[in-house]
Amino acid sequence: MNKEIFFEFPSAIMTLAEIIAYKRFEANADHPLYKNGFVSLNQIFDDVCDFSPVDQHIRNPYCKVNVYSEKTLSNLAEAIIENDEIRENLQAAYGMKFSVDFIYSSQIASIPTQDSERPFYANEFHRDMLFSSNVVKLFIALEDIDQTQGPTEWISKEESQKIVGIGVRRAEIKEHINDTFSFSRKKGQACLLNPHTNIHKAGIPEPGKFRSQLMVQLNPYMDWAINKDLYKRQFHREPNLPLLRNFGLRKPQVGRF
Ligand SMILES: [Fe+2]
Numbered sequence: 001m002n003k004e005i006f007f008e009f010p011s012a013i014m015t016l017a018e019i020i021a022y023k024r025f026e027a028n029a030d031h032p033l034y035k036n037g038f039v040s041l042n043q044i045f046d047d048v049c050d051f052s053p054v055d056q057h058i059r060n061p062y063c064k065v066n067v068y069s070e071k072t073l074s075n076l077a078e079a080i081i082e083n084d085e086i087r088e089n090l091q092a093a094y095g096m097k098f099s100v101d102f103i104y105s106s107q108i109a110s111i112p113t114q115d116s117e118r119p120f121y122a123n124e125f126h127r128d129m130l131f132s133s134n135v136v137k138l139f140i141a142l143e144d145i146d147q148t149q150g151p152t153e154w155i156s157k158e159e160s161q162k163i164v165g166i167g168v169r170r171a172e173i174k175e176h177i178n179d180t181f182s183f184s185r186k187k188g189q190a191c192l193l194n195p196h197t198n199i200h201k202a203g204i205p206e207p208g209k210f211r212s213q214l215m216v217q218l219n220p221y222m223d224w225a226i227n228k229d230l231y232k233r234q235f236h237r238e239p240n241l242p243l244l245r246n247f248g249l250r251k252p253q254v255g256r257f
Contacts, residue, residue, distance in 0.1 A: 004170065007129040011196065014132035014243050018096070018220040027095030033136070034093035037157035037198035038181065038191060043085050045140045046188025049076050051214065053105065057235070062120045066105035066142075066212075070231045073103055077226040080138065080216060081253050087224065089192055094134055099221035099250045101242055102233050105142065105214040108150060110205045122202045123150075125173040127160065128195035130240035134220045137195050141185040142212035149211040150203030152183040152193075160199040173199060183213070217242075223252035 033039040045051075053066035068076075077100040080086055090098050108121050117124070128135065145151050155163075155177055163176050182203065183191060193200065205211050219242040227233070228249050239245050 004127075004129055005167070010130060010241075011132055014241070015134055017243060018132050018134050022096045022220040022222055023094075024097070025091055025095040028092050031089070031093040033089050033192055033194070035157070037160070037194040038154065039089055041085055041089075041190045041192065043083055043190060044188040045079070045190055048079050051076075051105070051140075051142055056107070059106070060120050062109045062111050062115075064107045064109075065234065066107065066214075067234060068103070068105065068231075073230045073234070074226070076103060076216075077230060078253075080218075081224045081226065081256070086138065086192070087257065090136060090218065094136075094220065096134065096220040097222065097224045098136065098218040099225035099227060099246065100216060100230070101219050101227045101246055101250075102217035102238055103214065103230055104217075104234060104238060105212075107210055107212045108202060108205060109210050110150075110207045116204060123204050124170065125177065125199050125201045126170055127164070127197070127199055128240070131196045131242065132220075133194070133196050135194065135196050135242070136218045137193050138190060138216040138218060139183050139193065140190045140214040140216075141183070141187055142214055143187050145184050145211055145213065147182065147184055148206045149184075149209050150205035151185075151211065152200060152213065153180040153203050154182075154193060154198045154200035155180055157194070157197045160197060163199060219243075219246065221246075221250055221252075223254065224257055225250040225252045227251075 055067040
């Protein structure tokens with residue numbers, strides 16, 4: 001039996017609760033971010049942000065996490081909130097404002113074949129469960145990423161819905177996938193992706209290759225906001241259940257927009 005079916009209920013409740021609590025604007029179901037579940041951005045982040053880590057910590061033999069200073073994280077979060085293109089995409093697609101709730105930057109390495117089925121860094125096709133259908137992730141390339149470096153891969157919302165609809169188990173998803181989109185980009189380029197509606201995974205770099213990328217988790221909120229725990233959170237696994245977990249932790253960017 002597909003165990004993920006048990007997570008659909010809390011996800012549907014969270015989706016509805018966010019819509020009731022935070023939806024203030026007309027949403028456009030034909031907006032590419034909503035319709036397809038992803039959109040590429042024109043903004044080049046390398047020009048507006050410093051992504052130099054102050055440290056790196058080893059999560060496992062194939063993944064190093066870049067640790068940023070409080071100042072770097074808050075500058076990046078502010079740059080995201082102040083970015084017209086990001087706000088316009090999110091608001092048009094979902095009719096809501098969003099909060100920057102988690103920033104995660106990592107460098108991944110190749111995984112030897114005998115270990116490649118083990119999930120060292122989300123390297124098997126999945127959807128992010130225990131999130132609503134309104135969660136969006138911003139990906140930023142921290143270097144030029146080509147196909148040999150294991151770019152993030154995903155499929156469209158429509159294809160994902162078909163696979164979810166027929167109850168395919170996580171381990172078997174790859175057998176149902178033909179074409180994927182990939183986050184193969186130049187340094188500083190970015191895209192928005194809904195990780196709950198769109199099946200995705202981290203690619204695995206070829207032997208001897210690495211890939212550096214930054215990910216930002218964005219969840220609906222009453223105002224454009226920044227989570228106060230960004231610094232602390234970078235040392236831990238990605239937080240789920242944002243509606244519950246972020247209670248009292250967001251600082252609205254009042255009066256800015
Ligand atoms: Fe994921």
